[in-house]
Amino acid sequence: MPELPEVETVRRGLAPVLAGGRIVRVEQRRGDLRFPFPPDFAARLAGRRILDLRRRAKYLLADLDGSETLVMHLGMSGSFRIDGDVQGFFHHPRDKSAAHDHVVFHMESGARVTYNDPRRFGFMLLVPTKELNAHKLFKGLGVEPLGEALDSAFLARAFKGRAAPAKALLLDQRLIAGLGNIYVCEALHRCGISPLKAGGKLVTVAGKPSAALARLPEAIKKVLEEALAAGGSSLRDHRQADGSLGYFQHSFRVYDREGAACPTPGCKGTVARVAQSGRSTFFCPECQK
DNA sequence: ACACTATCCTGCAGGC
């Protein structure tokens, strides 16, 4: 569920409560999410200060005193909620099943931060901070899509010789880390590239990026930045940490809009939906070639 | 190496 804009929105919402704060107690209400929790997980967190709350790809990283980092992934349905006696945050009613409240962080400030995850595809683990980059989850991760490393030359190298469709390549976290189904569909529509097109065919023989590929990095960055400004997209689960909804879903041009008129100016096409590797792809066959 | 699938889990929408 949460792609980069949603995870970053969560990070920004949690940072005022977590970063610099001390964890006094952690309630861990089950033994596993996607994976088992680390041994003595709750006990190892108790009493520790969170030095910084960062994001890499779709991971939230809480650097703790004692040189360990709490790594958190929201999977498809994970979310955090802040409540308790916190100045600056309203107390919003529980609108999700408490049965899926799996972890509660009790902060010294009085804030409670609750992790809810119905599908339990999310996970948490503890990694020594200096070993993070070498950790198996992180060492193969691709570039941050909002960083300078993502440009047309990078994409030309990444796509060269690849038979896989553009959609699959953009979803591959080993190339670009942070995109998911929604923003890949939206970015490809914005630059007029068909999600079905083989990656290699978007690169010219001379090795220079094609015009279409040259537009792709900007399309990716723009859609992510617009989504960030909107607090992410709220379809089913995503909420900002203060409980408010993201609203970028109202700005989708193709995602979940099968049958709608293509919003590209002058285009007479209709948004289509196809399955690619078992997942829905939305695109306009008229203006995405 | 690469491409594709099945799979983890729950909730919800749509069809009958």
Next chain:
DNA sequence: TGCCTGCAGGATAGTG
């Protein structure tokens, strides 16, 4: 109303 099927923002292990 209820039962059934399929689908959902992710990522990996396993297959050919």
